[in-house]
Amino acid sequence: MSLAEDGTWVRKADMPTAREYLSTCVVDGIIYAIGGYTGNHSRVFSAVEAYNPATDSWTKKADMPTARGGLSASVVNGIIYAIGGWDVGERLLTTVEAYDPATDTWTKKADMPYPGSVSSSMVNGIIYAIGGSHTHAYDPATDAWTRKADMPTPRYNLSTSEVNGIIYAIGGSIGFTGFSTVEAYDPATDTWTRKADMPTGRDSFSTSVVNGMIYAIAGFELSRLSALSSVEAYDPAMDTWTRKANAPTSREGVSTCAANGRIYAIGGYSRPPYRELPVVEEYTVLPAPGRSTKPVDAKKVATLWGRIKVAN
Numbered sequence: 001m002s003l004a005e006d007g008t009w010v011r012k013a014d015m016p017t018a019r020e021y022l023s024t025c026v027v028d029g030i031i032y033a034i035g036g037y038t039g040n041h042s043r044v045f046s047a048v049e050a051y052n053p054a055t056d057s058w059t060k061k062a063d064m065p066t067a068r069g070g071l072s073a074s075v076v077n078g079i080i081y082a083i084g085g086w087d088v089g090e091r092l093l094t095t096v097e098a099y100d101p102a103t104d105t106w107t108k109k110a111d112m113p114y115p116g117s118v119s120s121s122m123v124n125g126i127i128y129a130i131g132g133s134h135t136h137a138y139d140p141a142t143d144a145w146t147r148k149a150d151m152p153t154p155r156y157n158l159s160t161s162e163v164n165g166i167i168y169a170i171g172g173s174i175g176f177t178g179f180s181t182v183e184a185y186d187p188a189t190d191t192w193t194r195k196a197d198m199p200t201g202r203d204s205f206s207t208s209v210v211n212g213m214i215y216a217i218a219g220f221e222l223s224r225l226s227a228l229s230s231v232e233a234y235d236p237a238m239d240t241w242t243r244k245a246n247a248p249t250s251r252e253g254v255s256t257c258a259a260n261g262r263i264y265a266i267g268g269y270s271r272p273p274y275r276e277l278p279v280v281e282e283y284t285v286l287p288a289p290g291r292s293t294k295p296v297d298a299k300k301v302a303t304l305w306g307r308i309k310v311a312n
Contacts, residue, residue, distance in 0.1 A: 020253030
C-alpha cells in the first residue's frame with residue numbers, strides 16, 4: 001500500500017435527525033438519507049431527509065413505510081430501492097420499498113428472498129444485494145429476485161461499490177472477526193474473484209466511487225474495538241490500495257455517497273462518547289496523475305481529434 005495524503009475535508013450542515021446505520025444515495029444531485037437507528041437500539045427511524053450540496057441545506061421528505069436500520073439503498077432510473085435491514089428488536093427484514101423523489105411517494109415491492117442487512121450495488125439496471133454468503137439480483141422492471149453465485153467469504157456489515165460493471169465487496173465481519181477481504185463479482189459471468197486486501201480490516205463503514213477509485217471511509221475496527229477515521233482508496237485497474245487523508249470524525253455505522261466529484265460522509269456513531277451523530281463532512285478528491293474528476297466533454301474530444309487529424 002502506498003501512502004499519500006491528498007484531498008480535503010470540510011464540515012457541512014448537520015443532518016436534522018442524528019442516526020447511525022442509515023443508507024444514502026443520490027438522485028439528480030440530491031442526497032437522500034434514509035432510515036437508521038440510535039446507538040442504544042431504542043429507536044429505529046423511518047425518516048427520509050434530502051441534502052442539497054449546492055445550498056448546503058436539508059429538506060424533510062415522506063417517511064419510509066417501514067422503520068429500519070442496516071438497510072441498503074440503490075437507484076435505478078431515478079427510483080430509490082430501500083432493501084432489507086432490521087427493526088427495533090433487531091429482527092432481520094426482507095422488506096423492499098421504492099421511493100420516487102419526483103412525487104415524494106413510497107411503493108411496496110417484492111420481498112428479498114432472505115432476511116438480512118445487505119450492501120447493494122446496481123449494474124445495467126439490476127440491483128445486486130450482497131450479505132452473509134448470499135448474492136441476490138433484483139430486477140425492478142419485473143419486480144423479481146434471482147439467486148446468484150454465493151460470495152466466497154461470508155460476512156456482514158461489508159460495503160459494496162461498482163466500477164466498470166464489476167461489484168467489489170469489501171471488508172465486513174462475522175461475530176468478533178473483522179475482515180479486510182476484497183472480492184469482485186462479475187454479473188456478466190456470475191463469478192467471484194479474490195482481490196488485494198484492504199489495509200485496515202473494518203466493518204460498519206462505507207464506500208463510494210469517484211473517477212473509478214473506491215474510497216473506504218471510517219467504520220469499526222474489531223481488533224481494537226475502536227471507531228475509525230481512516231480513509232483508504234482502492235484502484236481496481238491496478239488492484240492496489242492508497243492511504244488518504246483521515247476524516248475529521250471517527251465513526252461507525254456511517255453512510256457515504258458521491259455527488260459532483262465529492263464524497264459526503266453522513267451520520268454514524270461515535271465511541272467514546274457513545275452517541276449517534278448528525279455530522280456531515282465533505283471530501284474533495286484530488287485527481288490521481290493522469291486522471292480527472294471532471295466529466296469528459298465528448299464534443300471537445302471529437303473536435304480536438306479532428307484538429308490532430310488535419311494537422312497530420
